[in-house]
Amino acid sequence: MSYINDALRKAQKEKDNRYEPFGGVIAPSPEGPNRPRKRRVIAGTAVALVILVSAVLLFAVYGQQQPSARPKGAPTPEATVAEKPAPKAAEKAIRPPVTRDADVRYQEALIAQRAGDLRRAEALYTKVLALDPGHVRTLNNLGVVYMGQKKRGKAIAVFGRAIVLKKDYVDPYYNLACLYAQTNQIDESLWYLKVAATIDGGVIDWVKKDADMKKVAASPEFKKIMEGQKN
Numbered sequence: 001m002s003y004i005n006d007a008l009r010k011a012q013k014e015k016d017n018r019y020e021p022f023g024g025v026i027a028p029s030p031e032g033p034n035r036p037r038k039r040r041v042i043a044g045t046a047v048a049l050v051i052l053v054s055a056v057l058l059f060a061v062y063g064q065q066q067p068s069a070r071p072k073g074a075p076t077p078e079a080t081v082a083e084k085p086a087p088k089a090a091e092k093a094i095r096p097p098v099t100r101d102a103d104v105r106y107q108e109a110l111i112a113q114r115a116g117d118l119r120r121a122e123a124l125y126t127k128v129l130a131l132d133p134g135h136v137r138t139l140n141n142l143g144v145v146y147m148g149q150k151k152r153g154k155a156i157a158v159f160g161r162a163i164v165l166k167k168d169y170v171d172p173y174y175n176l177a178c179l180y181a182q183t184n185q186i187d188e189s190l191w192y193l194k195v196a197a198t199i200d201g202g203v204i205d206w207v208k209k210d211a212d213m214k215k216v217a218a219s220p221e222f223k224k225i226m227e228g229q230k231n
Contacts, residue, residue, distance in 0.1 A: 102132040110141065118145050136162045140171045147179060155179060170199040178212045189213075190221045201229045 109124030125142040128135050139162035146155035156179065159172040173196035180189035193216065196203045204226055207213045216222055 099132060102128045102135055102138075105131065106135065106138055109138070113141060113145060118148050121145050122149070134165055136166045136169055136172075139165070140169070140175065143172065143175055147175070147182075152179065152183075168199055170196050170203065173199065174203050174206060177216070178210065181212050181216045184215065186216060186219055186221075189216050190219065190225070193222070194225055197225055197229055204229055 105124050105128045109121045109128060112118075112124060113121035122142065122145050125138050125145065128138045129142070132138075139158045143155045143158040143162070146152070146158065156176070159176050159179075162169060162172040173192045177189045177192040177196060180186075180192065193203065193207065193213075207217050207222070
């Protein structure tokens with residue numbers, strides 16, 4: 001019996017001695033302080049892979065939500081501005097301050113002229129022309145003022161300027177006809193009268209009521225003008 005027990009003990013002892021060289025690798029527990037370095041490397045690699053995969057997924061999700069540079073067919077900012085409708089002509093038709101001032105001075109001059117204050121009328125009409133040299137009504141009325149002041153040469157000059165600026169303006173033509181009739185220059189008077197009648201046939205009635213045009217109205221040429229207007 002003791003022999004058998006000795007044999008069993010001997011066999012057990014030999015069994016234990018067979019695994020002794022590998023005890024340092026197998027024996028440590030995973031929770032122990034001497035955790036194998038190989039497992040640490042594997043764990044670190046796994047964490048890195050997780051971070052990389054997460055980054056890829058975030059880029060895939062948020063990257064698709066970013067707006068593209070410009071949708072096809074969408075207008076550029078410059079095109080949008082260019083397509084804005086231009087202001088209408090009526091919106092641009094704003095009288096400049098200089099023109100408005102000229103109109104005010106013209107009305108003042110006209111009042112002075114009708115009141116017989118030719119000196120004041122002349123001064124105001126001159127101011128109007130300084131603001132607006134192309135104011136044809138002022139040129140005509142200033143010519144009439146000069147006629148009243150016996151300034152014949154100046155009157156002819158301003159009437160001529162008005163005709164050049166507005167060829168279909170009847171008043172300066174008729175006033176020139178009157179001016180030449182005053183000095184008995186009937187032919188010259190009739191020439192301007194004929195042009196005036198071509199623009200406005202109503203000047204024939206003006207002649208009949210105008211004392212300056214008596215000699216002209218009595219001429220055979222004036223009768224021809226009247227007949228031409230009837231035809």
